Amino acid sequence: MINLLILPIIIPFVAAVILIFFKKDIVVQRWISIIAAAGGLAVSIILIRTVYNEGIQTVNLGSWEAPFGITLVSDMLSALLVTATSLITLCCILFSFRSIGKERESSFYYPVVQFLVVGVNGAFTTGDIFNMFVFFEVMLMSSYVLLVIGGTKIQLRESIKYILVNITSSALFVIAVAYLYSIVGTLNMAHISQRIAEVDQPAILTVLAVLFLIVFGLKGAIFPLFFWLPGAYYAPPAPIMALFGALLTKVGVYSILRTYTLFFYHDTGFTHELLTILSLITVVLGSIAAIAYKDMKKIVIYNIIIAIGVITYGIGAMNADALTGSVFYLIHDMLIKAVLFLLVGLIVFITGSTDYTKFSGLIKHYPLLGWSFFISVLALAGIPPLSGFVGKILIVSGGFSKGDLVGALIILMSSLFVLYSLMRVFINGFWGDPSGSMKKPELKIGSMLFPIIILVISSISYGVFSEWMNMYITQAVEVLIDPTVYIDAVLGNAQAP
Amino acid sequence: MKTNDIILQTVTKIVSFIILMFALHIFFAGHNNPGGGFVGGLLTSGAIVLLLLAYDIKTVANSLPIDFKITVAVGLLFAVGTGLGSFLFDVPFLTHAFGELTIPILGELHLNTAVLFDIGVYLAVVGSTMTIIQTIGEGE
Numbered sequence: 001m002i003n004l005l006i007l008p009i010i011i012p013f014v015a016a017v018i019l020i021f022f023k024k025d026i027v028v029q030r031w032i033s034i035i036a037a038a039g040g041l042a043v044s045i046i047l048i049r050t051v052y053n054e055g056i057q058t059v060n061l062g063s064w065e066a067p068f069g070i071t072l073v074s075d076m077l078s079a080l081l082v083t084a085t086s087l088i089t090l091c092c093i094l095f096s097f098r099s100i101g102k103e104r105e106s107s108f109y110y111p112v113v114q115f116l117v118v119g120v121n122g123a124f125t126t127g128d129i130f131n132m133f134v135f136f137e138v139m140l141m142s143s144y145v146l147l148v149i150g151g152t153k154i155q156l157r158e159s160i161k162y163i164l165v166n167i168t169s170s171a172l173f174v175i176a177v178a179y180l181y182s183i184v185g186t187l188n189m190a191h192i193s194q195r196i197a198e199v200d201q202p203a204i205l206t207v208l209a210v211l212f213l214i215v216f217g218l219k220g221a222i223f224p225l226f227f228w229l230p231g232a233y234y235a236p237p238a239p240i241m242a243l244f245g246a247l248l249t250k251v252g253v254y255s256i257l258r259t260y261t262l263f264f265y266h267d268t269g270f271t272h273e274l275l276t277i278l279s280l281i282t283v284v285l286g287s288i289a290a291i292a293y294k295d296m297k298k299i300v301i302y303n304i305i306i307a308i309g310v311i312t313y314g315i316g317a318m319n320a321d322a323l324t325g326s327v328f329y330l331i332h333d334m335l336i337k338a339v340l341f342l343l344v345g346l347i348v349f350i351t352g353s354t355d356y357t358k359f360s361g362l363i364k365h366y367p368l369l370g371w372s373f374f375i376s377v378l379a380l381a382g383i384p385p386l387s388g389f390v391g392k393i394l395i396v397s398g399g400f401s402k403g404d405l406v407g408a409l410i411i412l413m414s415s416l417f418v419l420y421s422l423m424r425v426f427i428n429g430f431w432g433d434p435s436g437s438m439k440k441p442e443l444k445i446g447s448m449l450f451p452i453i454i455l456v457i458s459s460i461s462y463g464v465f466s467e468w469m470n471m472y473i474t475q476a477v478e479v480l481i482d483p484t485v486y487i488d489a490v491l492g493n494a495q496a497p
Numbered sequence: 498m499k500t501n502d503i504i505l506q507t508v509t510k511i512v513s514f515i516i517l518m519f520a521l522h523i524f525f526a527g528h529n530n531p532g533g534g535f536v537g538g539l540l541t542s543g544a545i546v547l548l549l550l551a552y553d554i555k556t557v558a559n560s561l562p563i564d565f566k567i568t569v570a571v572g573l574l575f576a577v578g579t580g581l582g583s584f585l586f587d588v589p590f591l592t593h594a595f596g597e598l599t600i601p602i603l604g605e606l607h608l609n610t611a612v613l614f615d616i617g618v619y620l621a622v623v624g625s626t627m628t629i630i631q632t633i634g635e636g637e
Contacts, residue, residue, distance in 0.1 A: 001584075001587070002587055002588070002589060003583065003584055003590050006590045010577070010580070010581070010590075013573075013577060014577060014581075017570050017573045017574055017577065018570075020566065020567070020569070020570035020573075021567065021570055023566075059589045059590060060589050061589055061590055061591045062589065062591045062592050062593065063588060063589050063592040
């Protein structure tokens with residue numbers, strides 16, 4: 001079907017619109033959201049198979065030919081990311097049933113979650129730089145609502161900061177697109193890439209590359225632009241936090257990955273070096289902050305920042321190994337951050353405290369919860385059979401083969417900090433005499449643990465079957481290394497005027 | 498002391514209809530002249546806001562018994578529906594169709610499915626503007 005790749009955007013959109021009609025009827029809302037999320041997941045898996053068998057899929061919206069209309073492009077990278085997004089959304093919606101509360105559910109929580117997915121999937125799929133901006137806004141508007149929904153004091157305070165930062169960065173995005181348009185005269189990403197290779201103005205393009213790095217760095221939280229993230233992600237309840245931590249920053253990283261491989265490869269000595277340095281500082285600062293706090297939410301939040309640094313380091317290294325590693329690590333990190341936020345949410349639900357020194361012995365009463373937490377911490381740190389290993393080892397080997405000894409070692413060292421920061425939580429919170437975690441008879445966590453188990457299993461199998469995943473990821477990286485594949489798929493053989 | 502705003506209310510009765518007509522004109526002119534769903538929607542909500550100024554929220558809600566949040570959803574359905582039509586004909590999403598249609602009283606018309614999309618924009622704009630204004634107006 002010609003419109004297959006648009007279905008992951010359309011299904012949540014239609015679901016969101018229908019959900020608006022059922023504001024009061026919470027049961028109907030839950031069913032529609034689940035059906036839509038499951039449908040989105042099924043469609044995106046079909047999409048992966050289609051892209052794998054038939055190459056990059058494109059659709060020219062409104063039947064306007066490639067550089068003139070909006071083109072949606074689904075290569076393997078975006079298909080994989082869309083699938084991960086759909087899986088995470090499904091699990092977060094399942095988790096919301098017990099944890100989000102009637103009041104939020106009856107004030108448009110589920111429609112807004114669906115709109116968030118529209119934005120994220122759209123940003124992953126679009127082939128037009130201004131359309132990407134629009135999908136960024138769809139995503140951000142929904143995230144503003146999700147951040148403030150419920151209206152507690154901390155949420156109101158943090159959403160003001162969050163909205164201010166994001167409005168500024170969106171304005172910068174528009175300015176950057178305007179500059180780009182005035183130089184190359186087109187908005188289609190494949191066509192931009194072609195034109196950039198033709199126009200002989202490396203200096204202004206390098207400026208643009210840095211401007212885009214600032215824009216996407218603000219969305220994706222790299223040093224020195226991550227100042228807004230710890231507060232903003234601390235405020236909302238667990239399922240919303242999981243959606244934010246797993247999806248929002250990763251869209252920024254995807255955009256850096258896309259623009260730095262498709263557009264700005266003419267002066268890698270400056271731009272990619274800058275990206276490498278910034279991401280190393282991000283990793284170091286994130287590591288310091290992750291071990292500085294005793295608050296579980298804060299620890300996981302700073303682990304997001306470390307992971308962002310690791311992925312962008314791989315993009316900065318810009319060789320086949322490092323890019324493969326980045327893609328591996330990007331998908332792994334989406335899954336595992338969703339797991340961790342949901343787990344932290346569940347622990348807070350049981351113990352009523354975000355400080356891990358306030359309780360202990362959780363594993364006596366909640367063994368399954370304890371072992372899921374243990375496995376996901378190991379996966380996050382990158383212990384071999386689990387999912388974080390392949391990505392990180394490839395990024396490190398990419399760093400070494402580029403000759404960047406210090407950088408690669410910093411990436412390796414950061415794993416220790418990651419492991420230490422969360423293993424502390426495991427040792428203090430789960431071991432020892434049960435205190436502050438006494439089993440409350442009315443507290444049944446089975447249905448809340450279920451989505452977590454799904455995500456943990458998919459994360460484990462992502463690591464164990466990485467050889468099998470590698471088929472897909474190799475195909476994704478081919479496009480990143482060689483932009484002509486992308487350009488040919490979008491523009492065809494017809495030479496654009 | 499209750500002020501007597503009979504002049505305002507009388508003028509509003511006439512002017513709001515003129516504004517509504519102008520909004521419709523702007524809406525349908527959109528294809529060939531400046532205008533379209535967005536301005537048309539804003540003008541329509543301008544007319545309703547004038548009613549809100551001259552009367553009060555309850556009176557307007559009684560004479561226009563519309564839940565504007567639903568209006569937004571209906572508008573979005575229109576917009577996405579014109580796109581989904583393309584699934585039936587197996588052409589790329591949002592491909593618009595047009596043609597000459599002969600309708601008994603109006604004669605031959607050049608009709609375009611882009612108008613349906615524009616109706617969606619119109620409804621969404623009216624709905625969101627009115628939702629904002631009514632919510633702020635009702636808030637204590």
